[in-house]
Amino acid sequence: MVERRPYLTVLTHLTLILGAGLIALPVWIAFAASTHEASDFLSGLMPLLPGDKLVENYWKVLAHGESSAGAPPIGLMLFNSTVMALSIAVGKIAISLLSAFAIVYFRFPLKMAAFWIIFLTLMLPVEVRILPTYEVVAGLGLLNTYAGLSIPLIASATATFLFRQVFLTIPDELTEAARIDGAGPMKFFRDILIPLSRTNIAALFVILFIYGWNQYLWPLLVTTDASHYTAVMGIQRMVAVPDSEPLWHLIMATAILAMLPPVVVILLMQRLFVQGLIEQEK
Amino acid sequence: MAEVSLAQVRKIYPGGFEAVKTVDLAIEDGSLCVLVGPSGCGKSTLLRMIAGLETVTEGTVTIGGLPVNDREPAERDIAMVFQSYALYPHMSVYDNMAYGLRNRRTAKPEIERRVREAAGLLDIEAMLARKPRQLSGGQRQRVAMGRAIVREPKVFLFDEPLSNLDAKLRVQMRIELKRLQRKLGTTSIYVTHDQLEAMTLADQLVVMNAGRIEQIGTAMEVYEKPATTFVASFIGSPPMNLIPAASDENGQYFGETGSRILRLRSSAERIVVGVRPEDIHLGEAHPGEATEPDSVAFTVEVSGVEPIGAESLVHGHTGQGHDLTIRVPGYAEFGAGRKLMAHASPKTLHFFDAGNGRRID
Numbered sequence: 080m081v082e083r084r085p086y087l088t089v090l091t092h093l094t095l096i097l098g099a100g101l102i103a104l105p106v107w108i109a110f111a112a113s114t115h116e117a118s119d120f121l122s123g124l125m126p127l128l129p130g131d132k133l134v135e136n137y138w139k140v141l142a143h144g145e146s147s148a149g150a151p152p153i154g155l156m157l158f159n160s161t162v163m164a165l166s167i168a169v170g171k172i173a174i175s176l177l178s179a180f181a182i183v184y185f186r187f188p189l190k191m192a193a194f195w196i197i198f199l200t201l202m203l204p205v206e207v208r209i210l211p212t213y214e215v216v217a218g219l220g221l222l223n224t225y226a227g228l229s230i231p232l233i234a235s236a237t238a239t240f241l242f243r244q245v246f247l248t249i250p251d252e253l254t255e256a257a258r259i260d261g262a263g264p265m266k267f268f269r270d271i272l273i274p275l276s277r278t279n280i281a282a283l284f285v286i287l288f289i290y291g292w293n294q295y296l297w298p299l300l301v302t303t304d305a306s307h308y309t310a311v312m313g314i315q316r317m318v319a320v321p322d323s324e325p326l327w328h329l330i331m332a333t334a335i336l337a338m339l340p341p342v343v344v345i346l347l348m349q350r351l352f353v354q355g356l357i358e359q360e361k
Numbered sequence: 362m363a364e365v366s367l368a369q370v371r372k373i374y375p376g377g378f379e380a381v382k383t384v385d386l387a388i389e390d391g392s393l394c395v396l397v398g399p400s401g402c403g404k405s406t407l408l409r410m411i412a413g414l415e416t417v418t419e420g421t422v423t424i425g426g427l428p429v430n431d432r433e434p435a436e437r438d439i440a441m442v443f444q445s446y447a448l449y450p451h452m453s454v455y456d457n458m459a460y461g462l463r464n465r466r467t468a469k470p471e472i473e474r475r476v477r478e479a480a481g482l483l484d485i486e487a488m489l490a491r492k493p494r495q496l497s498g499g500q501r502q503r504v505a506m507g508r509a510i511v512r513e514p515k516v517f518l519f520d521e522p523l524s525n526l527d528a529k530l531r532v533q534m535r536i537e538l539k540r541l542q543r544k545l546g547t548t549s550i551y552v553t554h555d556q557l558e559a560m561t562l563a564d565q566l567v568v569m570n571a572g573r574i575e576q577i578g579t580a581m582e583v584y585e586k587p588a589t590t591f592v593a594s595f596i597g598s599p600p601m602n603l604i605p606a607a608s609d610e611n612g613q614y615f616g617e618t619g620s621r622i623l624r625l626r627s628s629a630e631r632i633v634v635g636v637r638p639e640d641i642h643l644g645e646a647h648p649g650e651a652t653e654p655d656s657v658a659f660t661v662e663v664s665g666v667e668p669i670g671a672e673s674l675v676h677g678h679t680g681q682g683h684d685l686t687i688r689v690p691g692y693a694e695f696g697a698g699r700k701l702m703a704h705a706s707p708k709t710l711h712f713f714d715a716g717n718g719r720r721i722d
């Protein structure tokens with residue numbers, strides 16, 4: 080659809096600006112709020128313009144955290160979130176790559192059964208199996224550990240399917256050429272499949288990192304010790320303080336900081352996407 | 362260097378489809394053997410069994426005197442060039458060629474030497490650092506050949522390697538491939554559905570049809586003495602005219618051309634007479650005009666003429682309505698419906714048993 084009509088251009092731009100504004104507004108409010116002092120919130124209204132406490136607030140959050148809410152310094156929570164999100168993203172990708180490899184390239188007994196069992200997990204996300212999963216994790220003594228935070232979230236049918244589809248598009252002749260070139264299965268996996276799935280891995284990494292980063296319910300359940308709090312659940316704890324007004328300026332500063340790592344991941348990976356899109360030729 | 366032989370080789374695919382039906386074939390050391398046949402006749406299947414990419418259902422594949430049925434492709438000392446080239450898209454030309462050698466733990470300087478040498482041979486030295494997507498079709502083809510050459514295998518296997526190229530490049534690469542094969546002296550098996558490519562390349566031509574070998578011989582043997590009606594109609598362009606014929610009460614055969622032909626020493630009730638388009642000569646139709654004493658004459662009604670440059674193809678049909686193609690030199694200007702006298706020397710006729718399609722000599 081290539082139409083050259085000026086009013087249409089104006090209209091599309093207006094729509095885009097409106098949409099972008101709609102999405103940016105809450106972020107802006109959070110940022111503006113994070114630069115005020117506590118007393119500015121007593122009216123119950125969120126300020127729309129930035130205040131003058133930017134450095135002070137962010138320093139406070141970074142260095143001390145909001146101790147009254149029992150939340151650790153934001154640095155630790157960001158670190159915990161990063162460890163969890165990275166473990167989930169890397170773990171899911173590694174497991175999915177391997178299982179898709181097995182499903183597409185090998186013949187073994189009960190292959191179809193294995194395939195359908197993986198498929199079934201699609202219908203059982205953590206939220207559905209949360210109680211039995213908690214039982215297992217608690218039984219294994221994994222409460223308040225990084226392993227407990229990430230392992231139950233790692234199994235992934237969607238990523239397995241994605242890689243299966245990617246592998247299916249790789250021509251048989253390429254596999255055969257590699258066989259004749261003396262590449263054994265793992266060599267083929269490492270030298271041919273992984274490099275050819277590079278852009279898909281990058282895309283999935285971004286999605287899974289954000290998925291891991293935004294986990295809320297599960298970290299809330301398995302961490303009882305502040306040393307393993309993640310940023311997203313930490314923010315919730317800061318809001319739900321008993322017997323006092325939430326400290327909105329600090330909460331918002333934490334929220335803004337918690338947004339940064341996913342943004343960084345997207346920016347870094349975006350370069351790989353674009354490069355991949357230009358290079359890729361299937 | 363090695364000879365390749367197939368003994369009683371069969372292939373039945375898991376679905377029960379018999380793609381190759383008991384084939385025997387011996388390929389001499391250093392020769393270029395071409396498997397030719399229509400699409401789906403089992404050429405690729407046969408080649409892939411030699412490569413080890415398909416299992417052999419029955420029979421034995423031998424390379425250099427060793428049965429290789431149970432060996433992995435990489436252990437058979439073969440190299441294959443695929444129709445799609447199957448270059449690794451993420452590797453440079455150099456790495457594409459070096460990959461197989463690295464997997465064999467060949468020493469680095471040796472890899473370097475072989476890749477440079479093959480690149481020189483194929484004239485792709487300037488492209489070693491490029492990725493396959495930065496190459497033209499012809500260049501990719503060369504890289505695919507280079508990847509096979511650096512391996513210095515006992516046997517080269519080619520599966521329609523030129524069919525993705527345009528016509529001009531195809532002819533050029535065909536000549537080059539033949540030259541390379543001569544120079545390297547490596548036993549080669551080449552699969553194609555293009556009879557012209559097959560004829561020009563082959564030391565040994567193997568014509569296949571429906572999973573069977575119809576004929577094995579040199580290109581000229583196959584052309585001059587097709588063993589079956591299938592070979593007669595497949596090799597040669599345009600194909601041989603095949604006209605059914607029957608005996609009369611005197612035991613003489615008459616082609617359904619309205620003309621008498623020689624008696625044959627054959628018990629076949631019904632036969633097929635074959636005559637190549639270039640072996641029919643045309644003249645004006647004058648009934649009663651004396652022709653060459655022993656030549657077979659018949660009238661042809663022209664239905665159309667295709668000029669193809671140095672010669673023309675005249676399409677027509679005999680009095681009995683059998684379609685014929687005749688090749689005449691220069692530009693033939695015959696209007697549709699024109700009646701012409703055609704004659705062919707008996708020496709140029711081929712006879713086949715109409716029942717089983719076999720040649721009668």
Ligand SMILES: Nc1ncnc2c1ncn2[C@@H]1O[C@H](COP(=O)(O)OP(=O)(O)O)[C@@H](O)[C@H]1O
Nearest residue numbers: 374376378380399400401402403404405406407
């Ligand atoms: N993996 C397979 N499973 C079942 N049938 C197959 C398979 N590969 C090829 N065939 C069938 O075997 C026949 C021969 O195929 P192929 O050897 O590829 O023919 P071609 O002479 O065109 O190279 C075809 O009819 C094809 O449909």
Ligand SMILES: [Mg+2]
Nearest residue numbers: 401404405406
């Ligand atoms: Mg084929």
